[in-house]
Amino acid sequence: MPGPRRGPASERAQDFSGTIRRLIAYIAHERLALLVSLGCAIASVVFNVVGPRVLGMATTKLFEGFTAKLAGAGSIDFEGIAYILAGLMCLYVTSAFFNLLQGFLMTGLTQRVCYRMRREIVEKIDRMPLGYFETNSVGDVLSRITNDVDTVGQSLNQCVTQVVTSLTQLIGVTVMMVSVSLQLAGITFLTIPVSLVLVVIVVRSSQRYFRQQQALLGLVDGIVEESFSGQSVIQVFNREERAVADFDIENDRLYHAGWKSQFLSGLMQPIMNFVANLAYVAVVSVGAFLAVAGQITVGDIQAFMQYVRNFTQPITQLTQVSNMIQMLSAAAERVFEFLNGPEEEPVAEPRELARCRGAVSFEHVRFGYVPEKTIIHDFTCEVEPGQTVAIVGPTGAGKTTLMKLLMRFYDVNAGSITVDGVDIRALDRDALRANFGMVLQDTWLFEGTIRENIRYGRAEATDAEVEAAARAALADHFIRTLPGGYDFCLNEDASNVSQGQKQLLTIARAFIADRPILILDEATSNVDTRTEERIQRAMDALMQGRTSFVIAHRLSTIRNADKILVLRDGDIVESGRHEELLSQGGFYAELYNSQFAEEPEE
Structure with missing residues (x-):
């Protein structure tokens, strides 16, 4: 049955601002790629923001030409309109190029950050005391390496560029709207307080569920990993229903935290669309009166209508980014929490110890x-x-x-x-x-060939030395009966050989290590009496001259x-x-x- 597991983390991030600051410092070594990527994002938005104003010029020119033609006072200047549209096309192509370039740079940056995080977690595992692994769930650690790091990568990729592009677009669109019509801009700006109030309400409601979701995901992963590895024991004791029931409890909690966080974050888009539509209707209504009064042109109205949509879009994106930032901080906090975990204290000035007596x-x-x-x-x-x-x-x-x-x-x-x-x-x-050489009651073999598993005791050992160690451990005979012999590949949990054979391989590994001190912890407990007697003779030879x-x-x-x-x-x-x-x-x-x-x- 599943062993002890960590309880769920607190519903809110314990140190949101501290986590974000550390994350910023963590990606500081990628500053060049980050700055270039952000520069490309800003350039893409700038070229894109200018587009509606240029398109409005083409609309005005077409409207004026059409009006003059109806009055018999002129014709439509299609050549001039073509030049304007060609320039507009160049703007959008340039914007798309910079957008593609920033996406390429940012994707590489985030993947390098994820690579570094995974590497540091694995290196951290080697420095952590044994007590940590005896009191923490394996599934929770795996969840930090996989789910949390992936969440950091995906959220970081979207958050950084989204924040910069949204702010740039918000500023750019504001400038363009004010330059077109101060009255219409004022009407549009009235939607900002409404948007902010709604955003704060939704963010505060969803924040705790994102943190809870990440913590519960680690618990569920731990249960799945433990149940899978202990499936034979579960079935022997007919505890399948109990195992499923235990899983259902945590899975149900994850379900409720997940749908609440996703539902609340999903409210952002319809709320912001509703506010945008209100502004859209107001601009069209007031703009029509201003056009009739001759204060603005038809092209200005058309451009302003696009700017209204482009003004509310970055606000909507920023609200979505706020949710992603909550997920980012929750995942990053769990990763940094692990990286900040206890380590074995190094010796300040270690004494030298060659091969001891x-x-x-x-x-x-x-x-x-x-x-x-x-x-x-x-x-x-x-x-x-x-x-x-x-x-x-x-x-x-x-x-x-x-x-x-x-x-x-x-x-x-x-x-x-x-x-x-x-x-x-x-x-x-x-x-x-x-x-020290060690042979334990609980055998540990990794996925790979038998030769590689024996050589784990001494990486530079030759094939002849590997085979000699196997003969000394009385494992050579059964190895040669396997398909491929020493190149026979063990599966993930070495279940394709018997328990006794696994023990013989670990004994062969101790032989080849050739250490002056041996620790044999129930080394023959998993073999039959006849094999035990043979192994005992091999052990006696192995222990000669060794403590x-x-x-x-x-x-x-x-x-x-x-x-x-x-x-x-x-x-x-x-x-x-x-x-x-x-x-x-x-x-x-x-x-x-x-x-x-x-x-x-x-």
């Missing part, structure tokens, strides 16, 4: 994932180079937690852990982890360990070799005997 020391280690809930209370242990240390105990005793501390996935709350006498907190994490930490529930696999640490509630309750602990008849003996006790007859 493998001496590990735990000194009074105390740790808890939550400060008030301590898991490891006072753990002390000395491990000599080349020793094999088995860590056993009931579930929740802190066995895997100790290995996470050793690898610096988490830092201790108190005490210290040293490798070759150097506190691991003084070492760079990459340098520290370069000395090895073995976490095991099958106590029969750790009989030859140099030291066995028995954990209970975060403390060492027993320590020694297998025979010693059995002879003591304590907790270890109880655990060991319970695995081989015969079940009572019914």
Whole structure:
């Protein structure tokens, strides 16, 4: 069933102005392309705005010529009209060229911004502490990389040029209207307060739903991803209806947030069209009286009617842009929120650590994932180079937690852990982890060939070394039975090989890594008893000369360990070799005997 997920974000953007300022700073490195694109957008609008006035000149010339012809005092100057229309055509062609150029530049700019965002998110993932991924939904992170970044790209592409072109057109049309008729311009300007009031009402109503929509989209993606990956478990426990019900709850919330945001934003166009039509009717009515009075020409009325439409159009566009800006800020805020997330603190002046000998020391280690809930209370242990240390105990005793501390996935709350006498907190994490090989109970293989998956342990390994590692892990035989052998391609979740075979491949990967310290966390738990025995022999060869930490529930696999640490509630309750602990008849003996006790007859 789906794991813990983030709750929906607040209905309103937490820092709208701060997000927009950061976004502007984020695209500052694209300033040249941005400035050229905006310049082209302004030029396109300017040439386009002049068009109606020129067309009005042609209309006036045609009307005057037609009137003179009816009066028998002249004829229509078709040549002059043709020159005016040819000039008008040049204006519109030039406007279209600049519009095409700005679209080309702006599209490239926004896609580069999206590329950079995705790259930074992926790089951020590598720097984030393991605890983040243990407490946050995978689907929510995926939603930020896909949906939110795409929303930023699409909204940014439309918003920037739309704001500039709309403002330029608004200013240009205003100048042209005033130059044609101050009276008609005044009538048109009366629509501005009405438009602004309606815009503010709609924007304030829709803003919170856009933010809610983006947050809920991440939740829905998380449920889908978790349900898909856990489909076999869902079906085994007949929880299909419950899974669908859980999805329906969040999907219903997304539906309501989505339709409210889209409905409210959709009101912009009809509202602005209604206001524009009122202005259109008023201009035509008053303009007719002015024309009869001889204060303006017929061509001026025709041009002004176009300017009225061109005046209300940018206002409508700005209202639509306001909605896109809400979506942009909501998506960008989620992206920046992730980029601002916690990171593993780098060591200021890291100590050098080449290939270590493998001496590990735990000194009074105390740790808890939550400060008030301590898991490891006072753990002390000395491990000599080349020793094999088995860590056993009931579930929740802190066995895997100790290995996470050793690898610096988490830092201790108190005490210290040293490798070759150097506190691991003084070492760079990459340098520290370069000395560890790991085989976990939960196998992880990526989509690719078997050869590539084994070579993941050491990228420069040759094909011969890959095959030698597979033979050492007893995986060579089954690999060669697959179609293509080592070039057999695993699918996304490696479900086209068995669980035991996946474990053998991860063991081969540990072989080829050739690290001085090994961590084996239930490495043989997913194979049958016969294969386990064979793998144990391979493991014994692998652990020769290496410091090895073995976490095991099958106590029969750790009989030859140099030291066995028995954990209970975060403390060492027993320590020694297998025979010693059995002879003591304590907790270890109880655990060991319970695995081989015969079940009572019914």
